[in-house]
Amino acid sequence: xxxLPKSPTEREQMLAAIGAESIDELFASxxxxxxxxxxxxxxxxxxxxxxIQYFQARASExxxxxxxxxxxxxxxxxxxxxxxxxxxxGEFLTxxxxxxxxxxxxxxxAIFEFQTLMCQLTGQEVANASMYDxxxxxxxxxxxxxxxxxxxxxxxxxxxHPEYRDVLRTYAxxxxxxxxxxxxxxxxxxxxxxxxxxxxDDVCAVVVQSPNFFGAIEKLDGLADLAxxxxxxxxxxxxxxxxxGLLKPPREADIVAMExxxxxxxxxxxxxxVGVIASREKYVRQMPGRLAGQTTDQEGRRGxxxxxxxxxxxxxxxxxxxxxxxxxxxxALAATVHLSLLGKAGIREMAAQNLAKAQFALQELxxxxxxxxxxxxxxxxxxxxxxxxxxxxxxAELLKSKIIGPYVLGAAYPELTKHALVCVTETIxxxxxxxxxxxxxxxxxxxx
Amino acid sequence: xxxxxxxxxEMSEKIKAASRHTSRNEHLIFEKSSPGKRAxxxxxxxxxxxxxxxxxxxxxxxxxxxxxxxxxEIEVIRHFTRLSTWNYAIDLGMYPLGxxxxxxxxxxxxxxxxxxxxxxxHPYQPQELSQGCLRILSLLEKCLLEITGMEAITLQxxxxxxxxxxxLLLVRAFHQKNGNPRNKVLIPDSAHGTNPATVVxxxxxxxxxxxxxxxxxxxxKLREQVNENVAALMLTNPSTLGIFEQQIPEIAxxxxxxxxxxxxxxxxxxxxxxxxxPGRMGVDVMHLNLHKTFSTPHGGGGPGAGPVAIKKFxxxxxxxxxxxxxxxxxxxxxxxxxxxxxxxxxFGGNFGVLVRALAYILAYGPEVRQATExxxxxxxxxxxxxxxxxxxxxxxxSMHEVVFSDAIQKRHGVNTMDIAKRLIDYGFHPYxxxxxxxxxxxxxxxxxxxxxxxxxxxxxxxxxxxxxxxEKQPELxxxxxxxTRVRRLDEVGAARKPILRWKSPEKVSGxxx
Numbered sequence: 001x002x003x004l005p006k007s008p009t010e011r012e013q014m015l016a017a018i019g020a021e022s023i024d025e026l027f028a029s030x031x032x033x034x035x036x037x038x039x040x041x042x043x044x045x046x047x048x049x050x051x052i053q054y055f056q057a058r059a060s061e062x063x064x065x066x067x068x069x070x071x072x073x074x075x076x077x078x079x080x081x082x083x084x085x086x087x088x089x090g091e092f093l094t095x096x097x098x099x100x101x102x103x104x105x106x107x108x109x110a111i112f113e114f115q116t117l118m119c120q121l122t123g124q125e126v127a128n129a130s131m132y133d134x135x136x137x138x139x140x141x142x143x144x145x146x147x148x149x150x151x152x153x154x155x156x157x158x159x160x161h162p163e164y165r166d167v168l169r170t171y172a173x174x175x176x177x178x179x180x181x182x183x184x185x186x187x188x189x190x191x192x193x194x195x196x197x198x199x200x201d202d203v204c205a206v207v208v209q210s211p212n213f214f215g216a217i218e219k220l221d222g223l224a225d226l227a228x229x230x231x232x233x234x235x236x237x238x239x240x241x242x243x244x245g246l247l248k249p250p251r252e253a254d255i256v257a258m259e260x261x262x263x264x265x266x267x268x269x270x271x272x273x274v275g276v277i278a279s280r281e282k283y284v285r286q287m288p289g290r291l292a293g294q295t296t297d298q299e300g301r302r303g304x305x306x307x308x309x310x311x312x313x314x315x316x317x318x319x320x321x322x323x324x325x326x327x328x329x330x331x332a333l334a335a336t337v338h339l340s341l342l343g344k345a346g347i348r349e350m351a352a353q354n355l356a357k358a359q360f361a362l363q364e365l366x367x368x369x370x371x372x373x374x375x376x377x378x379x380x381x382x383x384x385x386x387x388x389x390x391x392x393x394x395x396a397e398l399l400k401s402k403i404i405g406p407y408v409l410g411a412a413y414p415e416l417t418k419h420a421l422v423c424v425t426e427t428i429x430x431x432x433x434x435x436x437x438x439x440x441x442x443x444x445x446x447x448x
Numbered sequence: 449x450x451x452x453x454x455x456x457x458e459m460s461e462k463i464k465a466a467s468r469h470t471s472r473n474e475h476l477i478f479e480k481s482s483p484g485k486r487a488x489x490x491x492x493x494x495x496x497x498x499x500x501x502x503x504x505x506x507x508x509x510x511x512x513x514x515x516x517x518x519x520x521e522i523e524v525i526r527h528f529t530r531l532s533t534w535n536y537a538i539d540l541g542m543y544p545l546g547x548x549x550x551x552x553x554x555x556x557x558x559x560x561x562x563x564x565x566x567x568x569x570h571p572y573q574p575q576e577l578s579q580g581c582l583r584i585l586s587l588l589e590k591c592l593l594e595i596t597g598m599e600a601i602t603l604q605x606x607x608x609x610x611x612x613x614x615x616l617l618l619v620r621a622f623h624q625k626n627g628n629p630r631n632k633v634l635i636p637d638s639a640h641g642t643n644p645a646t647v648v649x650x651x652x653x654x655x656x657x658x659x660x661x662x663x664x665x666x667x668x669k670l671r672e673q674v675n676e677n678v679a680a681l682m683l684t685n686p687s688t689l690g691i692f693e694q695q696i697p698e699i700a701x702x703x704x705x706x707x708x709x710x711x712x713x714x715x716x717x718x719x720x721x722x723x724x725x726p727g728r729m730g731v732d733v734m735h736l737n738l739h740k741t742f743s744t745p746h747g748g749g750g751p752g753a754g755p756v757a758i759k760k761f762x763x764x765x766x767x768x769x770x771x772x773x774x775x776x777x778x779x780x781x782x783x784x785x786x787x788x789x790x791x792x793x794x795f796g797g798n799f800g801v802l803v804r805a806l807a808y809i810l811a812y813g814p815e816v817r818q819a820t821e822x823x824x825x826x827x828x829x830x831x832x833x834x835x836x837x838x839x840x841x842x843x844x845x846s847m848h849e850v851v852f853s854d855a856i857q858k859r860h861g862v863n864t865m866d867i868a869k870r871l872i873d874y875g876f877h878p879y880x881x882x883x884x885x886x887x888x889x890x891x892x893x894x895x896x897x898x899x900x901x902x903x904x905x906x907x908x909x910x911x912x913x914x915x916x917x918x919e920k921q922p923e924l925x926x927x928x929x930x931x932t933r934v935r936r937l938d939e940v941g942a943a944r945k946p947i948l949r950w951k952s953p954e955k956v957s958g959x960x961x
Contacts, residue, residue: 001812001818005900006822006900010901011822014904017829017833018828023821023824026821026824027847029691029692030692034725036722036723039814040595040722040814040816042591042812042813042816043587043810043813045810045812045815048811051556051560052556054810055584055803055807056563058565058566058580058583059563059564060580061580062566062569062578064568066573068573073794073795074571074795078490082487082525084562086525086528086529087747089528089529090538092528092532092748093558093747094538094539094745095538095747095748096543096548096550096746096749102869102872102933102934103872103878104536106531106532106533106534106535107749109474109534110748111748113476113477113950116478116515116949116950119949120513120514120515120516126948126949127948129749130750132607132610132793133606133794134794135791135794136606136792163791163794163795167790174620174649175649175651176651217504245509246509247507248506248507248508248509266800267567267568268567268800269571269799269800270796271606271798271799271801272800272801284946291946291948293943293946294942295937295941296937296938297934297936297937298938303934305937307939307943309943310943313609313642314641316645317641317644317645318645318647318648319648322645323609323645323646323648323649324610325608325609325642326737326751326752327750328749328750329746330745330747330751333747337524337528339516340477340527341488341521341524343481343486343516343519344483344517344518345512345518346486346488348513350490352493352497352498353490353493355498355504356493356496357493358498359503378504378505380504404573404574407572426490429494433495
């Protein structure tokens with residue numbers, strides 16, 4: 001087998017050196033009753049060409065040839081081939097967690113750069129080396145707020161991504177956290193009055209998302225005041241990280257939990273992505289996950305090490321701030337390379353293109369008879385439309401024209417029965433936006 | 449000066465797998481930036497530009513992100529290429545890290561994960577347009593069930609630790625349904641740190657169970673400690689000592705007799721695949737580490753994936769969505785599972801990692817047993833050659849990893865950390881030091897099947913040479929490494945005054961922005 005660097009002779013030599021007659025002797029510690037007598041029933045072995053053939057066949061059974069207007073937490077953006085070139089260098093791809101700093105300065109410096117970029121983007125003081133994704137980063141941010149304040153009630157805006165709230169619910173069930181839902185207003189943003197009436201000194205965190213699940217941008221200063229006056233922390237989740245290229249950073253937040261997928265990571269049917277957790281320096285010892293810190297070596301050279309490890313599971317075990325071990329290091333590297341490529345001007349320009357395309361799309365779609373804008377709040381690259389009929393039916397029609405229509409909000413928000421979440425990024429050509437509007441008009445004319 | 453002259457002799461005579469080479473210096477990307485440089489161009493905008501002040505009002509970020517990189521494409525390439533040359537990697541040589549299973553990361557896995565039609569898919573697109581992805585997931589599920597001998601599986605968890613949490617949440621849901629969630633989970637003192645950390649997050653209390661003199665679960669103690677308050681025992685098999693838990697049938701029986709469950713940490717599956725199956729041993733729930741046994745790349749610390757395989761009685765509690773096969777042979781995701789523990793993460797799982805794992809399994813097919821045999825062969829070969837050179841605290845047969853201790857070298861004031869650092873000069877990444885906790889001064893060595901006899905011999909020679917140095921030139925070992933780019937970084941200083949980001953000079957001087 002091509003992955004195994006042993007010849008039959010070498011195996012014999014090694015067995016002889018051990019003093020064993022056969023390899024089976026080396027498995028003598030496995031009770032006889034448990035040892036398999038037959039090979040496993042697995043497909044293969046396949047040559048490299050056959051492996052590729054298998055996956056190419058699967059790739060052809062998906063959505064090739066369709067134009068998609070889906071966002072809802074995962075965004076299609078341009079990625080440079082340079083990113084994969086770097087990621088596929090063996091020294092990055094096949095290296096281990098940088099516990100032995102002398103042999104991993106490449107990884108450690110890249111992590112330090114990632115942490116810096118995330119601070120620059122979010123306006124926070126410290127960021128860690130990554131979490132699994134935005135949803136678990138949000139949950140860990142809440143657990144962090146619980147540790148910091150010692151309280152157990154959490155106010156969660158309903159306008160936070162439904163799956164992010166699901167994850168929080170799963171973790172909360174077993175930790176004594178009590179989640180309280182905060183409604184949104186007709187403008188599509190968090191109901192401040194509701195927050196005001198719900199927040200008290202039992203609350204550890206107020207959790208909002210901005211831009212929120214409806215694409216609407218939240219005003220954070222009022223929320224921050226309400227949280228702070230009650231001694232609670234403001235947690236801001238961000239699913240579309242590119243928005244920070246044009247939007248003010250959430251400096252008012254105490255903790256930012258972000259999904260970094262927009263920075264150089266393909267949608268890849270849901271993962272792997274990269275979670276970001278960023279906060280104030282004073283909370284750093286309550287932060288989960290790895291942190292790369294700058295230091296010097298014996299000869300005064302600058303270097304980097306994993307630091308403040310007493311927070312982590314391999315040192316603190318049951319008293320750790322989190323159980324996270326393996327994180328998303330290579331994905332964080334992808335984001336670091338991607339952002340270095342985009343640079344200061346590029347991220348602004350890409351964000352501006354998204355804004356322009358979304359504004360143009362809204363304008364064209366509002367011309368379709370019966371189509372209304374769903375919420376009035378300012379948005380970045382996602383917005384809600386209200387249609388005159390079921391979004392599901394409309395999407396079924398659109399599919400026939402090879403358009404994957406917008407996200408059906410009614411599934412997660414039963415009262416938003418005819419509302420659809422449209423996402424338009426820089427990757428969608430104008431002609432496709434115009435075609436979408438045309439096909440939408442025709443779909444709405446189909447007799448029900 | 450004495451150390452240097454000794455060093456040059458060392459380099460030429462005993463250190464065969466490595467030599468010094470020129471290493472480039474490289475500052476932070478921010479320090480290389482200057483205004484106006486750019487590395488990426490976008491295609492021109494084909495719609496009217498939007499006025500951001502009008503569209504965003506008060507939310508508009510007036511200026512660019514302060515301190516953000518401004519470099520050209522070649523500078524990005526050189527920057528990260530230079531950084532990469534400071535790293536060790538599997539592509540360069542062995543990582544003898546115990547319980548990490550640092551095996552070859554096949555390149556075809558990278559190729560297929562990036563295919564258009566796989567990398568491009570959105571989990572919310574219609575299921576009828578995702579059959580390719582769902583078929584991949586279904587086949588991977590079937591293969592992992594065949595390998596583990598378990599009965600149902602979820603591919604959702606993002607890593608081993610998250611798999612452990614998912615598994616314990618399933619355990620809790622089961623007990624809750626039976627009227628008593630119970631409050632304790634038993635953890636052997638040889639366990640990996642994620643085990644106790646996970647127990648706490650799952651809302652349980654950790655109760656430690658001491659290993660016996662042979663480093664195995666103490667059956668007598670287990671009998672005493674298992675009662676109706678114990679939800680489960682988290683067992684790693686083979687143990688973190690690399691030794692098969694021979695009494696696993698008794699362990700399962702004791703737990704089951706009190707209604708408790710047996711959780712198996714599958715981190716050491718590399719010793720079992722194709723040879724035996726946890727499902728047969730009374731295991732109720734287990735996780736796998738795809739970035740260990742199933743060759744997906746470590747990438748400097750992730751991403752991984754931690755599927756959880758279970759017996760049928762736990763199936764109602766699986767996280768949503770669950771993959772189902774319809775009569776027509778198509779696949780669908782079932783979101784309506786009343787007793788589900790819920791989601792442990794958004795979207796379905798680290799699909800890109802799952803693709804790589806399936807590619808690995810397909811490449812091997814039933815011959816995957818040979819990989820397991822080679823892994824165990826390598827570990828035992830190394831053990832045989834180093835027995836007597838290093839102290840072997842537990843003498844039961846090793847499987848895919850062997851644990852020595854530094855007891856012999858300690859007599860000369862040299863400990864496992866020192867030996868590990870000196871190993872770097874010989875061209876190897878250190879083995880796992882100071883773990884498992886039950887072996888003071890542990891040297892935990894797992895070569896994996898990816899090491900040739902030649903590499904194993906290099907490693908053995910290096911270890912023997914270091915043992916000799918520990919005896920005859922202990923200072924050389926204690927001040928290692930001598931040949932790396934940076935040496936003995938100040939970790940204490942890093943923790944005392946943490947510097948966790950770069951700050952632009954304007955920021956440092958206190959200017960606003």
